[in-house]
Amino acid sequence: MASPAQAPSRIPELRHDPVTNRWVIFSPARAKRPSDFKSKTPQSANPSSESCPFCGGREHDCAPEIFRVPPDSANPNWKIRVIENLYPALSRNVAVPDGEIGCPGRVLGGFGYHDVVIETPIHSVQLCDMEGREIGEVLLAYKLRIEQIMRCEFIKYVQVFKNHGASAGASFSHSHSQILALPIIPPSVSLRLEGSKEHFDKTGKCNLCEALGEELVIDKTAHFISIVPFAATYPFEIWIVPLDHCPHFHELDHHRAVDLGGLLRLMLNKISIQLNYPPFNFMIQTSPLQVKDSQLPYAHWYLQIVPQLSGLGGFEIGSGCYINPVFPEDAVKVLRDVNLP
Amino acid sequence: MASPAQAPSRIPELRHDPVTNRWVIFSPARAKRPSDFKSKTPQSANPSSESCPFCGGREHDCAPEIFRVPPDSANPNWKIRVIENLYPALSRNVAVPDGEIGCPGRVLGGFGYHDVVIETPIHSVQLCDMEGREIGEVLLAYKLRIEQIMRCEFIKYVQVFKNHGASAGASFSHSHSQILALPIIPPSVSLRLEGSKEHFDKTGKCNLCEALGEELVIDKTAHFISIVPFAATYPFEIWIVPLDHCPHFHELDHHRAVDLGGLLRLMLNKISIQLNYPPFNFMIQTSPLQVKDSQLPYAHWYLQIVPQLSGLGGFEIGSGCYINPVFPEDAVKVLRDVNLP
Numbered sequence A, B: 001m002a003s004p005a006q007a008p009s010r011i012p013e014l015r016h017d018p019v020t021n022r023w024v025i026f027s028p029a030r031a032k033r034p035s036d037f038k039s040k041t042p043q044s045a046n047p048s049s050e051s052c053p054f055c056g057g058r059e060h061d062c063a064p065e066i067f068r069v070p071p072d073s074a075n076p077n078w079k080i081r082v083i084e085n086l087y088p089a090l091s092r093n094v095a096v097p098d099g100e101i102g103c104p105g106r107v108l109g110g111f112g113y114h115d116v117v118i119e120t121p122i123h124s125v126q127l128c129d130m131e132g133r134e135i136g137e138v139l140l141a142y143k144l145r146i147e148q149i150m151r152c153e154f155i156k157y158v159q160v161f162k163n164h165g166a167s168a169g170a171s172f173s174h175s176h177s178q179i180l181a182l183p184i185i186p187p188s189v190s191l192r193l194e195g196s197k198e199h200f201d202k203t204g205k206c207n208l209c210e211a212l213g214e215e216l217v218i219d220k221t222a223h224f225i226s227i228v229p230f231a232a233t234y235p236f237e238i239w240i241v242p243l244d245h246c247p248h249f250h251e252l253d254h255h256r257a258v259d260l261g262g263l264l265r266l267m268l269n270k271i272s273i274q275l276n277y278p279p280f281n282f283m284i285q286t287s288p289l290q291v292k293d294s295q296l297p298y299a300h301w302y303l304q305i306v307p308q309l310s311g312l313g314g315f316e317i318g319s320g321c322y323i324n325p326v327f328p329e330d331a332v333k334v335l336r337d338v339n340l341p
């Protein structure tokens, strides 16, 4: 286990993040030296391209395509493909009855859309190897797909996420992300909105806009800022936040997508170098599609990056409360001072 | 990845559990055959007893003892020891100021108790190898420690949990569990109470009492019942619930502790046999210490067992919503039909 705290003067703290609306335990006694956090389990499943259905030329091994970029379905030189997930968690072919089949709980038909975004035709290219402009195109593919999905009135929330590396859940090493469109508003999103509302009712301000004025800034571009959140749930967690208040990710324009792509690239490279190419997830934390006008002033989307450095245990599963051994003040130093090659 | 559903007629469902107050996605397309669920990564850290501080005779390698069972601190033939955690997440030596150090969030001093329960002096004995009566003694050790801790008015909730196996978070293979006493009520507990209150306000009944009448029963003893919850978050998740309505685990008497020990033993043996000795966690889901009188009629404790069979990905981390590939109706069949040796 851990060696005692680096900064022996530090005492444990509980911090409540106004944005996620959660308490996190910061535990110096459980801190490991930053070097201990360097990931030891870099890689994941299907590392060879031989049987990879996501590779260029193997399109026939995939579930049906929704669109490709550039948007010519006959073009074999595609850059990005958005396809149906072959094993979807929710199905586009299910009726949408609100079961209420009585006790003990409520049941909804599992209607929804579950897609895969193949970010490149080339097996060995990872997102952090791509140009900011190319990552921008992936982000615009998410946006386009969300805009298609939101025409369906039954979809309440669209979760975009990426798994990279086996211990981040990825079953494929070919660079990809997923889009899961839900007929409910998931718990993290409700909790986030409740917290922001409370803050807005008290102060008249968006809590994420306010948080950007704090010290925990890693980098900044024309339109985005990357920070370590004040009460980060996970060690070295990063948020990329639009500087201008904005409720929905899918409002992203081309110009901002390229800007965001560049900053995302920088953050992925920074965690790769500082934490030894860790498995990671990123998630787009946006607002419900049918957000109310009254909610707009405190709904602010962001992109959450979580390097997977330590597992969970019974405490987190049972309580929903997390222990983070790395204070955000320390994490931000590690992420600021990086000499990129 | 998965092969398509076993029961091809099944469609995905979203189920809302009235007890946990959460939606879970049940996805037949992501179902693997039961054999695929058999754990492949059985074991964990320090498998040898040579350097294990939890072994009998190595008491001096541990953080200070709180008590042992039988309660004679000079007795080298102890059966159970409750000790301080050497790397506590929260500290008993911290003042308890409600920081409010201003923006961006709230800060509390990290006051709390974090203990380890060594369940046996013998390195090779696991909980499921022990008699029901012996497991009952471990449960009574939890109870005694909670009763000591609850004298401190700043403690709001006590989380008892066990990690078994590396992918369930255990850094030690010597059989142990942990007790973490918190100055806040954790999110899962608040959510659970809110859900039960809603149900109680509507029906005048405790939702967990009601859920026990359903079909998803695995086994039953004089005082306890084991079920697969209607909207289980995890595949093969099991709850052991007291048959009589009861808010707090620490109300357990000696007689019921032995009864519960026997049922817990049976459940651990069943998952071991049916799922190939998987890593697992169990958590005691009890009520806040200072629960209000008005909350008592709908606060009902239970013990939650979670075999660790599949990891999480960005979807769960981002949304707080879970995908369970195994319908509770199928899990309960697997857990009912076991020939124990």
Ligand SMILES: Nc1ncnc2c1ncn2[C@@H]1O[C@H](COP(=O)(O)OP(=O)(O)O[C@H]2O[C@H](CO)[C@@H](O)[C@H](O)[C@H]2O)[C@@H](O)[C@H]1O
Pocket: A001, A310, A311, A312, A313, A314, A315, A316, A323, B053, B061, B062, B063, B083, B084, B085, B086, B087, B088, B116, B162, B163, B168, B169, B170, B171, B172, B178
């Ligand atoms: N000599 C000694 N004397 C007294 N105590 C000693 C000791 N040596 C070690 N300990 C303590 O013994 C405990 C053993 O606990 P576990 O192996 O169940 O998981 P751990 O708490 O390490 O982390 C898992 O559980 C936590 C909580 O769920 C998760 O945060 C984490 O990610 C997961 O790996 C540790 O907490 C450790 O601090």
Ligand SMILES: Nc1ncnc2c1ncn2[C@@H]1O[C@H](COP(=O)(O)OP(=O)(O)O[C@H]2O[C@H](CO)[C@@H](O)[C@H](O)[C@H]2O)[C@@H](O)[C@H]1O
Pocket: A053, A061, A062, A063, A083, A084, A085, A086, A087, A088, A116, A162, A163, A168, A169, A170, A171, A172, A178, B001, B310, B311, B312, B313, B314, B315, B316, B323
């Ligand atoms: N030929 C093909 N055509 C189209 N699609 C194909 C395909 N072959 C496979 N797929 C799909 O491609 C996806 C690849 O996704 P990932 O590797 O990121 O994680 P996966 O969804 O398997 O599970 C991880 O992420 C989820 C969600 O977070 C967690 O529930 C889970 O535990 C974790 O392992 C899978 O969803 C799979 O169904």
